[in-house]
Amino acid sequence: MSRFTSPDFLRQAGGKHVRAKPPPVVDLARPSLARFHSFHLKGKDHFEVDRDLATRAEQAAPGFQDVVLGERAFLQRAVRFLSADLGIRQFIQIGAGLPAPGDPHEIAHEADPGARVVYASDDPMVLTHHRALLRDGRTTTAVQAGLTTPDRVLADAETARFIDLNEPVGLLLTGVVAHVPDADDPAGHIATLRDSLAPGSHLVLSHYCRPDATAFPKDAQRAAVLEQVFAEHLGSGRWRTEREIEAFFAGWQSVPPGMLQAQRWRTLPVAPPVPGCYQMPQRNRRLIVGGVGRL
Template structure:
């Protein structure tokens, strides 16, 4: 595969177009993390400024696309485990990206076609795409909001219609906490969400990781350089230490195999290729970790 190639089963179809009235505002002068991920997933929703950032990230950490694909595969495996093995059939994804094959509702529907998924985003472009392409009014919907508005997310009338907070919920926080500037505020928001969910609810969280420089000096340097690039170009994107990331799980009971490299979390065989079976090359595995907690 070329450096920007993703496996066929991870690619977006790219055949649908969304028209919003009025169209959501788009800042073409600044890169977007959702459009950057769209580029790495072979979608169509990205611009020159996003592709430029992708090139810079690749120069900083050769194989940066591995991190994007590895984090997405982790999410897919986690949702499948929650739906198929733990019987959770309602989900809230905070910080949803552009719609793509293998999104949580597709994974959950493998085991229960009636599973309900609420996608939340504070990006109006992402919200427009989800409302146009994903929402079916019965099992999937999208609501405005981000991690900094935990109460608003759960008490939005549309969320309230889809989610029964007296029953377990799968809270999906993959890729969003890495882009919060204030770790303490993010932890408070996660705690507020936890306190609003029923016993038996689970949280899936992944985060960019800054490895111990004493043990992994090259990986730590790449993490530092990527953080500098992202905060300069995006205004956010933080590679935190494992200790800092583990603090987000306070109040949650760890679910085996715990917080570890995203690639190592319930890894699937590469064949047959299914959502979640993508395996990261070794070069950047230290730079993304994930885990699951329950209440």
């Protein structure tokens, strides 16, 4: 498999359609982050406004899809590490996207078919799809909450039914923190979640990165233009510096190899093709970083 190929496990589920009663409210005048990612994962759940944002992102940073696929591969590798290597059997993903092959529950079920995953989102379309396609009443469920409402995530009856907060939890914050502005105190919300979790819990976090302009001026310029595009058309999206991103791991012990370019975190060979083996081309690797912390 070429490293530039997008295999099935990176693509959105394509053949299933969800009928919700009542159907979720969909704002066609404004792009959605979940639908924007659906476009990059070759899914069907996106509209013209989402494709327009994708075009603008591509103009700002040619090959922007690399960032989406690279971040997803990082998530897949991190979940496999937590489940297969560390024995974690329960996960909470906040800011979940639309269901797709290779989602966290599928990776965790490789190690233990009984592993439990709670998907949290404040996007009605995402919730509708998760509840229709994934929630099985035993290992997967979905709750309406976001990173800015951590108490709602923890207090939800479904979370309580699936997650034992006295046991280690894998907290998955990939692709969400960058969309919470400083004014909404993302670090404080992460701390609230941290303080509710048992020792042995782990944080998986990835974030858009603004490289050092002195060392990498072209990458820093791309990040600045992307941030402007996202702010104007999506209303969110911060390309923070590495120092700013590292601050989100306050109170967590860094797990080797630490926070670094998402592509470099426990990289897998491209063959055999398994979730997490996607390798980003060099051009945009500095625009997305990730790491894992332990309590």
